[in-house]
Every structure is written in C-alpha cells, then in structure tokens.
Amino acid sequence: MPLQYNEYYNERTGLTVGLKKLLFSEQSEYQLVEVYETDTWGNLMTIDGMVMLSERDEFVYHEMISHVAMFTHPEPKNVLIIGGGDGGTAREVMKHGSVERVDMVEIDKTVVDASKRCFPGVGDFANPRLNVLYEDGIEFVKNTRESYDVIIIDGSDPVGPAEGLFEKEFYSYCFDALSENGVLTAQTESPWVESYHPSMKKVYHAVDDLFPLSGMYLAYIPLYPAGMWSMACASKKEDPLGRAAHDRAEAATGIISTLRYYNAAVHRGAFALPNFVKEIISR
Amino acid sequence: MPLQYNEYYNERTGLTVGLKKLLFSEQSEYQLVEVYETDTWGNLMTIDGMVMLSERDEFVYHEMISHVAMFTHPEPKNVLIIGGGDGGTAREVMKHGSVERVDMVEIDKTVVDASKRCFPGVGDFANPRLNVLYEDGIEFVKNTRESYDVIIIDGSDPVGPAEGLFEKEFYSYCFDALSENGVLTAQTESPWVESYHPSMKKVYHAVDDLFPLSGMYLAYIPLYPAGMWSMACASKKEDPLGRAAHDRAEAATGIISTLRYYNAAVHRGAFALPNFVKEIISR
CATH class of the missing domain: 2.30.140.10 (Spermidine synthase, tetramerisation domain)
Known part of the structure; x- marks a missing residue:
C-alpha cells in the first residue's frame, strides 16, 4: 500500500x-x-x-447534490438516484418528510458493499423507503414507466461506466421520466479541469435545450480536483432561484439543523457563476 | 530543485x-x-x-480581494494596500477610474523584486498612481495621518511577519485610518485549515466589534489549501450587500469585461456562508 x-x-x-x-x-x-x-x-x-468521498468532507457533495432540487420541488414524493452507491445522496433525500420512495439505481454492487463496510455513517440502507437496484442507470431511465418528482444523477467521472451520463440522449430519457413539475440535478465535474469541459458543455446545452429552466451551481469540495465543483439543475416548472424554493428551505429548520453546508442563502449564492465558468458553458 | x-x-x-x-x-x-x-x-x-500565487489562478484572489470593497465604496480615491507585494491587488484597484493614489506598504522588497522579475503580467509597478513603500504595515497604519477610502489587507499566513495582521489592535488602527465611509477587506485563510480558526475568529470578532457593517465572503482558489478561501469585509457606512454596491458593479461593464471571476452576482453570492463556516466565526 x-x-x-x-x-x-x-x-x-x-x-x-x-x-x-x-x-x-x-x-x-x-x-x-x-x-x-x-x-x-x-x-x-x-x-x-x-x-x-471521504468521511470528513462527504457532507458538502451530498447536501449540495440533494437539497437544491429537493427544496425546488414543492413536495417531492418519488425520487430517483442514478449512481450514488455510497448512499449519502439517498440519506439526504430521505431527510425530507414528503419522500415516500427512493429508487437508487447503482450499476456496481461493489460500491454499495464498500460503503456498508467502511462508511457506516454515510448510507441509510436499512431505511424502508430506499429501494436499491443493481442495474444500468441509463437503461433504467429509458425503460421506466414510473414518474419521478426529482431525479439526481450522482455518477462518477465521464470515463468508464458513467460516460453515458453526460450525453444528451440520457437527459431526454430523464425529462420523460420526470413528473410535470419535476426537477433534476446532475454532478458535472470541476471547471478547473479542462479535459472535462466538453462533457460539462454537453450536459448544460442538453438541459438548456430540454428543460424550461436550467442553471449551473457550484460547491467547494476540498478533496475533489481544484476544490471547485459544478452541478446542473434543470426544472420543468419550479424555479430553483424562485421565492418559493428559497422560502421552503428557510422554513425547513428541522432539516437545516442537521446540515453543515446547505442553507437557503447558500442555495441561491451557489448559482452566482464567476465569469470564466460562464464562458466554459456559453454557446 | x-x-x-x-x-x-x-x-x-x-x-x-x-x-x-x-x-x-x-x-x-x-x-x-x-x-x-x-x-x-x-x-x-x-x-x-x-x-x-500562480500566473494561472492569481486572478481569483486579486479580483476578489479588491473589487468587493472597491464597488462597495461609491467613489474610492485613496487606497491603502498592506502587503500585496506581487502587485496584483494594486493592478485590480487601479482599474477603477476614481482612484487617484494607491499606497502599497510591503514589508519585504524581495517579494516585489521576485514579482517584477517573474510575474510581468501581475504587477503594474510603472503606474504613476502607485506609491510603493517598504515598511512595516502595522506601524504605517498606526502612524499615518492619511485618510483612506479603502484599505486592503493582503498579507500572507498568520505566521512570521504577517502575524500582527490578525490582531484586533491592528484593525482599530485601520478603522482610524479610514474615511467616514471607508471600506476594508482582509484575507482570512481557509475555513478547512483548523489551525487557522483562532486567527479567523479574532479578525471577524474584531471587525464586528469595530465596524457598523461586516461580513465574511468566500472565493475558490485552486492552489490554496482546500480551495476554499475566506475574506473579511468591514464598512463604516456603505453596505457591501446593498443595492448601491450591486448596481455599481453591474454598471461597470468596462471593468467587468477585464475580469475572469468577479461580477455583481458573484459579489453577493460570495457572502452566502455554509453552516460549518458560520460556526467557525460564531461567538
């Protein structure tokens, strides 16, 4: 070693x-x-x-990939997570009392096994609302007849099995699998890593073409390349930057008191993009 | 090597x-x-x-330590920089047409020499508005009879010669050296580096005690520890989060077009603090 x-x-x-x-x-x-x-x-x-992920900094990623979409939707009941095998995203999603069912589609059971064994505080795998499926996420979304309120794309980098999660086709399947006021979030890599810019651009242009509302937001994740991480939020009806989303987050003092990063101000502030980041995803 | x-x-x-x-x-x-x-x-x-600093990422630090205070003040004419020997902060400050004079007090001439020789794009040392003094910044602020519109504390880490820049006494000298609507910014280290938390706390409590308006804001600097960097902004009268500061930044299209990080939305969004950061500086 x-x-x-x-x-x-x-x-x-x-x-x-x-x-x-x-x-x-x-x-x-x-x-x-x-x-x-x-x-x-x-x-x-x-x-x-x-x-x-590490035990010490995983809260940043998991809170930020979950709560922006979860508070943008007025009452998320059915949630789909693509990837997310460590269980941290599902843990955050299930903090919302409205959630009845979470389908987590992880292609690789080994990730779940590793998390269960070595990250006991990250996953909440015994929660009866969580339904773990070991399948290809792209095929799952393409074929599902479910209608989800929130879809979270929590895949790894655009090399290997997660590559298809950065393609427009995949986002059109997601659009169809979302309910009429559905909201989507996807992790989209670091703006400081130039080799990933083409993948980032592809996702942003895809969600911008497909959804009425979309935007990029940022979070600081110390153990990820350069510390600056981007995520895409796309929505059919509810505005991620609207008053309603903000007020819901502000009122949810029970959830917020369990969090170490996300709050209503951080939700809004995270969408303020530096000039060089705007340029990366510009048409 | x-x-x-x-x-x-x-x-x-x-x-x-x-x-x-x-x-x-x-x-x-x-x-x-x-x-x-x-x-x-x-x-x-x-x-x-x-x-x-590095040539590739210096724009983040220099833009963010300069323009938040510079746009908070309605018409900054006299600016004091403590430290800042590489010249990047002075370069950003002098982009503001209202600026008549910048006093840069750098204790160590070697830093200026290194910058002049190896960072030709960073400093603007030939600018006639820039007055470089090789003195102890703390003694300078204590004894000056000048009245500054903006003071920027651009020192290094709280070990060695920059240690005193994290003490309350120093901020009371700064308060006295600021004009009646003066604004101050100081770099205050990374919230992810626990050994610096006592210094961060000291600065925030000092400016909170001394100034009517104060707050912490954040910037992503890839080559600094953990990528998350904090800065303090303190003001006698003008609100850094007020409409006027925002509108000035939005209207300054000439300056903004030269920048790669700062803009009016980033200015405001940078003050949205994650819960764990708020805790570090809480009383």
Missing part, C-alpha cells in the same frame, strides 16, 4: 492525502473500488484512482 | 504541483521567497514553502 494517495488532475498537479491502512480493494466488473483509512479525513473511497 | 512542489495543510494532506525550473530564490530578512516555473500553472511564488 502506498503511504500517500495521489490524484493528479492537471499533469502533475493534484491532491495528496496521507494514508494509514487499506481497508477495501475489489476489482469489480466495472472498476477498481478501494477504501483507505487516512490520517485526517476518516475513510476515503477511490474508484479507478479518483476520489469519490 | 525538487521535481514537485508540495504544500501540506493538514498533516499529510496537501497540494502537489509539477515543477520545471527554479527561477528565483532569496532568503530575505523576513522569509524565503521562491519562484518556480511549473508544468501547467505558469510561474508559482512561494513564501516559506506556502503558495502565494
């Missing part, structure tokens, strides 16, 4: 984390899933050498 | 950047100033082993 984990996102620029112990390592049908005990970030999961 | 530059901000967690060549290395009276040519970030300056 190496003493340090290194992920390079720009030639030899990258992140270094001190490691203590290898806890899990399995080459699945799709990818290499590993978990390390680190010196200061708790346990850390990597897939094919890319950081997925 | 090492092949990689490493800065660790949390035991063995940190940043790694690939290096090509050492361009400048001088142990001054105060600190070790070095400049490397990197593989993808242009030239990189470090002080005592901590990243100060």
Whole structure:
C-alpha cells in the first residue's frame, strides 16, 4: 500500500492525502473500488484512482447534490438516484418528510458493499423507503414507466461506466421520466479541469435545450480536483432561484439543523457563476 | 530543485504541483521567497514553502480581494494596500477610474523584486498612481495621518511577519485610518485549515466589534489549501450587500469585461456562508 494517495488532475498537479491502512480493494466488473483509512479525513473511497468521498468532507457533495432540487420541488414524493452507491445522496433525500420512495439505481454492487463496510455513517440502507437496484442507470431511465418528482444523477467521472451520463440522449430519457413539475440535478465535474469541459458543455446545452429552466451551481469540495465543483439543475416548472424554493428551505429548520453546508442563502449564492465558468458553458 | 512542489495543510494532506525550473530564490530578512516555473500553472511564488500565487489562478484572489470593497465604496480615491507585494491587488484597484493614489506598504522588497522579475503580467509597478513603500504595515497604519477610502489587507499566513495582521489592535488602527465611509477587506485563510480558526475568529470578532457593517465572503482558489478561501469585509457606512454596491458593479461593464471571476452576482453570492463556516466565526 502506498503511504500517500495521489490524484493528479492537471499533469502533475493534484491532491495528496496521507494514508494509514487499506481497508477495501475489489476489482469489480466495472472498476477498481478501494477504501483507505487516512490520517485526517476518516475513510476515503477511490474508484479507478479518483476520489469519490471521504468521511470528513462527504457532507458538502451530498447536501449540495440533494437539497437544491429537493427544496425546488414543492413536495417531492418519488425520487430517483442514478449512481450514488455510497448512499449519502439517498440519506439526504430521505431527510425530507414528503419522500415516500427512493429508487437508487447503482450499476456496481461493489460500491454499495464498500460503503456498508467502511462508511457506516454515510448510507441509510436499512431505511424502508430506499429501494436499491443493481442495474444500468441509463437503461433504467429509458425503460421506466414510473414518474419521478426529482431525479439526481450522482455518477462518477465521464470515463468508464458513467460516460453515458453526460450525453444528451440520457437527459431526454430523464425529462420523460420526470413528473410535470419535476426537477433534476446532475454532478458535472470541476471547471478547473479542462479535459472535462466538453462533457460539462454537453450536459448544460442538453438541459438548456430540454428543460424550461436550467442553471449551473457550484460547491467547494476540498478533496475533489481544484476544490471547485459544478452541478446542473434543470426544472420543468419550479424555479430553483424562485421565492418559493428559497422560502421552503428557510422554513425547513428541522432539516437545516442537521446540515453543515446547505442553507437557503447558500442555495441561491451557489448559482452566482464567476465569469470564466460562464464562458466554459456559453454557446 | 525538487521535481514537485508540495504544500501540506493538514498533516499529510496537501497540494502537489509539477515543477520545471527554479527561477528565483532569496532568503530575505523576513522569509524565503521562491519562484518556480511549473508544468501547467505558469510561474508559482512561494513564501516559506506556502503558495502565494500562480500566473494561472492569481486572478481569483486579486479580483476578489479588491473589487468587493472597491464597488462597495461609491467613489474610492485613496487606497491603502498592506502587503500585496506581487502587485496584483494594486493592478485590480487601479482599474477603477476614481482612484487617484494607491499606497502599497510591503514589508519585504524581495517579494516585489521576485514579482517584477517573474510575474510581468501581475504587477503594474510603472503606474504613476502607485506609491510603493517598504515598511512595516502595522506601524504605517498606526502612524499615518492619511485618510483612506479603502484599505486592503493582503498579507500572507498568520505566521512570521504577517502575524500582527490578525490582531484586533491592528484593525482599530485601520478603522482610524479610514474615511467616514471607508471600506476594508482582509484575507482570512481557509475555513478547512483548523489551525487557522483562532486567527479567523479574532479578525471577524474584531471587525464586528469595530465596524457598523461586516461580513465574511468566500472565493475558490485552486492552489490554496482546500480551495476554499475566506475574506473579511468591514464598512463604516456603505453596505457591501446593498443595492448601491450591486448596481455599481453591474454598471461597470468596462471593468467587468477585464475580469475572469468577479461580477455583481458573484459579489453577493460570495457572502452566502455554509453552516460549518458560520460556526467557525460564531461567538
């Protein structure tokens, strides 16, 4: 086992984390899933050498990929998560009392196994509202007859099995699988990693073409490349930046008190894009 | 020369950047100033082993430490910069046509020398409105009889010569050196680096005690620890979050077109603090 984990996102620029112990390592049908005990970030999961989450910073990603859409929808009951095998997104979604059922479609059971074994505080897999399916998310969305209030695309980077999650075709299936006031969120990589700009652009232009309302927002995730992470929010009817979404988040003091990143002001402020980020997704 | 530059901000967690060549290395009276040519970030300056700026990402820090205060003030004429030896903050400040004079008080001439030699696009040292003084910034503010519209504290980390820039006494001198509607900005480290929390708290409580209006805002700086960086804004009269500041930034299309990060929406959005950040500076 190496003493340090290194992920390079720009030639030899990258992140270094001190490691203590290898806890899990399995080459699945799709990818290499590993978990390390680190010196200061708790346990850390990597897939094919890319950081997925650490116990110490996972709250940022999971809160921000969930609550923006969940508070934009007035009463989300049926939620679909594509990917999200560690369970953190489902945990956040199920904090909303209106939620009756969450379908989580994870292609790789190994990710769920690793999370259950090494991230006991992340997943809430025993929750009876959570329905985990080990299937291809793209095929699932294409063929489902369900109608979802919220769809969250919580896949990994646009290499390997998650590649199709950055294609326009996939977002048109999502549009059809959403209810009439449905809301979608997808993770769309770091604006500082130039090799991912084409994938980012593709997703933004796709949701902009397909949905009446769409936008990019940002969150700071220290163990992801460059710390700046982008997400797409697309909506059929409800405005993610509207008064109603803001007021719902502000009124939900029970949920907000459990959160360490998201709040009503952060929801709105996250959509304020620096000039260079706007340029990346401009037509 | 090492092949990689490493800065660790949390035991063995940190940043790694690939290096090509050492361009400048001088142990001054105060600190070790070095400049490397990197593989993808242009030239990189470090002080005592901590990243100060790279050519590729310096725009974020310099725009965000300058324009929030500069647009909060209705017509800044006299500006004081404490530190800022690389010249990038002065360059941004002087984009405002109202500015008649900038006093930049940098304790260490070596930083200015390194910037002039290795960062030709960062400083605008030939500008006749810029007055560079090689003095102790704390003594300067304590003794000055000038009245400044904007003061920007652009010092390094709270170890070594910049330590006093995190003390309440210093902010009371700044208050006295500001005109009746003066505005101040200070860099206040990363909320993800726990060892700096006491310094951050000290600055926020100081400006909150001394100024009628104050707040923290955030910017994403990829080569700084964890990517999340905080700054304090304090004001005697003008509201940094008021309509007037917003409208001034929105109307300044000439300045904004030269910027890659700051805009009117980013100004406002940057003050939306995640819950864990609010906790760090809470009383």
